[in-house]
Amino acid sequence: MGRYAYEIVFAVVAIVIITIVYAILTWHGIPGPGSFAGHTLGIVGFVLMLATETLYTMRKRLRAFNYGPTGIWLRIHVFTGIVGPYLVLLHTAGKFNGLAGWLTLVMLVVVLSGFVGRYIYTATPRDLDGVEVEIVELQQQIADANAKLQEIGGTLGEVARFMIDAEAFGEGWYIVLARPYLRWRQSQRVHAALAKVDHADRAEVERLETLLDEHYSLMLQIHALVATRQLLALWHMFHVPLGGVLFTLAFIHVFAALYYSTFLR
Numbered sequence: 001m002g003r004y005a006y007e008i009v010f011a012v013v014a015i016v017i018i019t020i021v022y023a024i025l026t027w028h029g030i031p032g033p034g035s036f037a038g039h040t041l042g043i044v045g046f047v048l049m050l051a052t053e054t055l056y057t058m059r060k061r062l063r064a065f066n067y068g069p070t071g072i073w074l075r076i077h078v079f080t081g082i083v084g085p086y087l088v089l090l091h092t093a094g095k096f097n098g099l100a101g102w103l104t105l106v107m108l109v110v111v112l113s114g115f116v117g118r119y120i121y122t123a124t125p126r127d128l129d130g131v132e133v134e135i136v137e138l139q140q141q142i143a144d145a146n147a148k149l150q151e152i153g154g155t156l157g158e159v160a161r162f163m164i165d166a167e168a169f170g171e172g173w174y175i176v177l178a179r180p181y182l183r184w185r186q187s188q189r190v191h192a193a194l195a196k197v198d199h200a201d202r203a204e205v206e207r208l209e210t211l212l213d214e215h216y217s218l219m220l221q222i223h224a225l226v227a228t229r230q231l232l233a234l235w236h237m238f239h240v241p242l243g244g245v246l247f248t249l250a251f252i253h254v255f256a257a258l259y260y261s262t263f264l265r
Contacts, residue, residue: 005118007075011082018083022090030093033100034257042091042257046250048084049107052077053243078118085111099256103249110246113239120235123176123228125221138222145215149208156208159193163212167219175224176231186216 031037056077058065085107096104125138149160166189169175169182190212194205 007078011079014083015086041087045084045087048080052081081114106246117235120231142218169223173227176227
């Protein structure tokens with residue numbers, strides 16, 4: 001996936017719009033889960049959650065389902081995995097008794113787990129299609145960054161060599177979990193070191209700062225590769241079975257709702 005979480009931004013925008021429309025439609029009272037509006041919210045939310053569970057997996061597993069880049073489907077997976085549960089939450093109208101309560105609880109845990117999974121997933125270097133970059137390719141990118149840094153001479157070149165030698169990463173899972181902090185800390189160090197350079201060309205300083213940030217990010221990725229794979233494996237062991245529990249409860253809930261609202265009338 002790309003650096004920018006467009007799918008989360010779009011999901012937040014969709015939730016804001018849905019909330020405004022819902023507030024207008026329910027001005028005279030919140031519709032119950034069994035009302036027309038409640039059923040509509042539940043059905044649309046369930047369909048989106050079903051899409052979350054199936055479409056991205058189909059794109060990865062089925063050769064015949066090869067429409068569009070995998071990375072785009074992952075973004076759709078995240079978007080529907082946020083908006084769908086929100087619609088289901090509105091569908092409950094704040095009533096969490098019995099099976100519906102357990103279903104809501106499991107759903108919220110799955111959503112939170114999804115955010116954790118996305119965070120870990122983005123620690124692994126990937127191309128635009130979402131395919132994991134091989135370590136050889138990553139090493140080549142680091143070599144290219146080093147070559148660009150070595151082209152810089154004079155005082156700025158000395159600063160570059162000093163900052164590369166001073167790069168610190170940590171070990172194991174800490175690199176993955178704390179990477180925003182590590183990047184911020186390194187950026188502050190680079191900025192402080194370059195601020196001490198007198199009479200330097202501003203454009204060259206900015207270029208060096210960008211190159212050092214790029215070099216550190218690449219080194220961080222290669223140092224975190226093993227830990228990232230370990231964390232993703234553990235996350236899958238938790239998230240996938242939990243998703244199965246969620247949809248088992250959801251189908252039971254849907255069947256019960258249809259049974260009591262239709263067949264018993």
